[in-house]
Amino acid sequence: MDISGFLEKISRIDGYDVAKIKKAYEYAEQMHEGQVRKSGEPYIIHPIAVAEIVVELQLDTASVCAAFLHDTIEDCSEKTSLAVLRKEFGQEIADIVDGLTKLVHIPFETKEDESIENLRKMFLAMSKDIRVIFIKLADRLHNMRTLEYRSEQKQRSIALETMHVYAPLAHRLGMQRIKNEFENLALKYLDPIGYEEVVLDTERRYGEQADFLKAAQERICRLLDEYNIKYTIDGRVKSIYSIYRKMYNQNKSFDEIYDFYAIRVIVDTELACYASLGAIHEGFNSIPGRFKDYISTPKPNMYRSLHTTVIGRDGVPFEVQIRTKEMHLIAEYGVAAHWKYKSGEQGNDSLDKKLQWVRTLLETEKDPDDPEEFLRPLKIDLFDDETFVFTPKGDVVSLPNGSNCIDFAYAIHSAVGNKMVGAKVNGNIVPIDYVLQTGQIVEVLTSASSKGPSRDWLKLVRSSEARNKIRQFFKKEMRAENIIIGKYEIERELKRYGRHFTEAQKNEIVKNISQRLSLPSADDLYNNIGYGGMSVSKMAAKLKDEFDRVVSPNTVEEPKVEKKYERRTDDINQSVIVDSVSGCQVKFAKCCNPLPGDSIIGFITRGFGVSIHKYDCPNATKGLKNPSEKDRWVVASWTRKALDKAINVDFEATLNIHVDFTPTVLADITVALSEMKIRVTSIIMKEQTDGEAIMLTTVRCNGIEQLKMIINNLKRLKSIKEVKRGYV
Numbered sequence: 161m162d163i164s165g166f167l168e169k170i171s172r173i174d175g176y177d178v179a180k181i182k183k184a185y186e187y188a189e190q191m192h193e194g195q196v197r198k199s200g201e202p203y204i205i206h207p208i209a210v211a212e213i214v215v216e217l218q219l220d221t222a223s224v225c226a227a228f229l230h231d232t233i234e235d236c237s238e239k240t241s242l243a244v245l246r247k248e249f250g251q252e253i254a255d256i257v258d259g260l261t262k263l264v265h266i267p268f269e270t271k272e273d274e275s276i277e278n279l280r281k282m283f284l285a286m287s288k289d290i291r292v293i294f295i296k297l298a299d300r301l302h303n304m305r306t307l308e309y310r311s312e313q314k315q316r317s318i319a320l321e322t323m324h325v326y327a328p329l330a331h332r333l334g335m336q337r338i339k340n341e342f343e344n345l346a347l348k349y350l351d352p353i354g355y356e357e358v359v360l361d362t363e364r365r366y367g368e369q370a371d372f373l374k375a376a377q378e379r380i381c382r383l384l385d386e387y388n389i390k391y392t393i394d395g396r397v398k399s400i401y402s403i404y405r406k407m408y409n410q411n412k413s414f415d416e417i418y419d420f421y422a423i424r425v426i427v428d429t430e431l432a433c434y435a436s437l438g439a440i441h442e443g444f445n446s447i448p449g450r451f452k453d454y455i456s457t458p459k460p461n462m463y464r465s466l467h468t469t470v471i472g473r474d475g476v477p478f479e480v481q482i483r484t485k486e487m488h489l490i491a492e493y494g495v496a497a498h499w500k501y502k503s504g505e506q507g508n509d510s511l512d513k514k515l516q517w518v519r520t521l522l523e524t525e526k527d528p529d530d531p532e533e534f535l536r537p538l539k540i541d542l543f544d545d546e547t548f549v550f551t552p553k554g555d556v557v558s559l560p561n562g563s564n565c566i567d568f569a570y571a572i573h574s575a576v577g578n579k580m581v582g583a584k585v586n587g588n589i590v591p592i593d594y595v596l597q598t599g600q601i602v603e604v605l606t607s608a609s610s611k612g613p614s615r616d617w618l619k620l621v622r623s624s625e626a627r628n629k630i631r632q633f634f635k636k637e638m639r640a641e642n643i644i645i646g647k648y649e650i651e652r653e654l655k656r657y658g659r660h661f662t663e664a665q666k667n668e669i670v671k672n673i674s675q676r677l678s679l680p681s682a683d684d685l686y687n688n689i690g691y692g693g694m695s696v697s698k699m700a701a702k703l704k705d706e707f708d709r710v711v712s713p714n715t716v717e718e719p720k721v722e723k724k725y726e727r728r729t730d731d732i733n734q735s736v737i738v739d740s741v742s743g744c745q746v747k748f749a750k751c752c753n754p755l756p757g758d759s760i761i762g763f764i765t766r767g768f769g770v771s772i773h774k775y776d777c778p779n780a781t782k783g784l785k786n787p788s789e790k791d792r793w794v795v796a797s798w799t800r801k802a803l804d805k806a807i808n809v810d811f812e813a814t815l816n817i818h819v820d821f822t823p824t825v826l827a828d829i830t831v832a833l834s835e836m837k838i839r840v841t842s843i844i845m846k847e848q849t850d851g852e853a854i855m856l857t858t859v860r861c862n863g864i865e866q867l868k869m870i871i872n873n874l875k876r877l878k879s880i881k882e883v884k885r886g887y888v
């Protein structure tokens with residue numbers, strides 16, 4: 161159809177803004193000027209064809225405009241941009257075109273089965289607006305119809321992609337007509353010989369039974385007329401692909417195919433459907449077990465109809481489908497038809513709801529009545545809980561929502577996770593616990609010299625897969641270290657019971673517990689605890705039980721040595737992850753007082769663990785430049801626990817407060833801080849020559865957010881000129 165015919169046609173349909181659509185067409189024509197399709201025809205015939213399909217799907221004006229414009233950003237980037245489209249056609253249309261352009265970059269072609277599943281989900285996740293999916297399907301349909309002009313290799317890969325991604329999508333969305341065409345066209349390129357065979361067999365059989373359909377239809381008409389039912393009727397041979405599938409998947413010969421013919425009766429009301437069924441069953445013998453009432457129990461994709469198979473002339477069975485006009489529209493166009501029905505004004509704000517609804521639809525199990533279902537189920541079970549990201553090579557990795565770079569690394573391979581030292585997202589370095597978003601490209605930085613994951617990663621990861629792999633690592637590679645940690649944790653638990661015990665008693669308790677848990681030795685128990693495979697808290701009841709048996713209840717109380725101090729150190733060590741060294745002893749440098757949320761770096765002291773500095777601390781900057789010190793500076797980051805303030809550590813921060821040296825300034829500041837319930841641990845005041853002073857004030861605070869609040873409040877004081885983080 162040429163464009164004037166097209167515009168003429170839509171002008172006869174209610175609700176289309178013909179002027180706007182014409183403008184979109186003219187714009188697209190101008191953009192694609194000079195470009196040709198592989199067929200040699202001008203490029204513009206493609207957008208026109210896509211727009212025609214979109215009109216056939218009865219989508220709205222914005223969709224038709226977007227159909228015309230769908231390839232402009234991708235193919236004419238030197239002439240136009242999203243910003244221009246937005247200006248010319250408005251936000252709504254620009255957004256749809258943007259969605260379509262993004263889909264172009266998803267590498268759908270020829271992947272293994274598992275990733276095909278992910279790709280389908282990705283497709284949906286990327287299509288924020290259901291109209292994007294509809295137009296994309298229309299685009300693919302025209303490309304399939306003109307596939308003959310592409311190279312043989314392209315034909316195969318595009319046909320495969322259509323079969324694996326687009327046809328199941330169309331099916332799930334109930335767009336039967338498009339699904340059938342996708343399958344038939346794809347089959348033609350995927351198995352040309354098989355396709356040809358079915359076509360020839362079909363023609364032969366149809367020829368042999370030349371007037372079978374006609375006769376069957378006439379008989380049905382007579383039956384319906386007797387009952388005064390108003391109807392339209394049409395008969396057809398079933399789709400090439402559905403016959404092919406039955407032959408090859410169920411290993412049937414062509415002549416064994418049951419439901420070769422189908423007759424469709426369309427009536428006015430639901431009641432008329434049942435009446436027609438009764439009339440037809442009266443006139444024909446029906447095959448038991450083949451009657452299906454999809455009106456009272458619609459298919460998950462909203463399909464509604466009555467199905468029955470009856471015996472026609474010469475004992476040849478055929479299927480009859482009975483439905484109303486509305487059911488028919490939904491049977492052919494699925495969600496697209498429904499979308500139109502329900503959308504009414506087609507207001508933008510309800511689009512989200514509609515997409516949500518489509519997702520629900522896509523979540524449904526595949527039709528249990530259709531055991532021949534060959535398509536892999538397009539089950540989006542965890543759709544809302546999954547994040548899809550790319551490897552640098554373009555493979556899609558699916559992760560639970562909230563997953564970070566560590567989860568990603570372990571999803572690739574244990575070896576990648578175990579050697580991970582950093583990560584990049586869309587080319588930028590990010591912390592390894594950076595939470596990933598759908599569509600990002602993630603690259604894991606590894607180092608052969610990495611000693612393996614940190615134990616804290618167990619608390620950071622979101623996916624059970626990553627957690628198990630990290631545990632596996634500790635189980636295998638760190639037995640000696642695990643045993644030490646396990647011993648420590650058991651001892652700590654035993655000490656809580658408050659009675660003194662000897663080393664021998666402890667060994668006896670542990671030996672008994674190991675036996676009760678069917679472990680070969682005490683070391684295996686320690687090892688299990690050490691790598692996180694067993695938790696002390698879960699075996700606490702057993703421990704207490706053994707403890708009471710082995711250690712006499714009259715034993716004197718275990719003296720509590722600086723319990724509070726021990727706990728604090730413990731918590732401090734849990735607040736920072738240092739490089740890949742696990743169970744690390746850390747302390748916070750007094751020169752810069754790092755707070756959770758600050759970028760930090762560690763310095764390996766001699767004998768005092770790792771000293772944590774702010775990344776921009778002058779001591780760190782200087783130290784990193786010093787060749788003899790350089791190797792002792794290590795990567796450090798806050799644990800999730802520290803960032804969530806779920807930790808019992810009093811962090812400190814030093815403020816450099818520049819003030820007018822008035823008699824009340826010190827009081828002003830301390831009052832302000834006490835009103836904020838902030839504890840001051842030290843104030844050093846240095847008078848300057850010009851009637852001003854610098855006050856180095858150290859306060860307790862739980863993170864950079866709280867510190868910001870303190871700084872903002874202090875800045876409101878009249879005598880304060882400037883407040884900054886300070887260095888002692």
Ligand code: MN
Pocket residue numbers: 206230231299
């Ligand atoms: Mn296109």
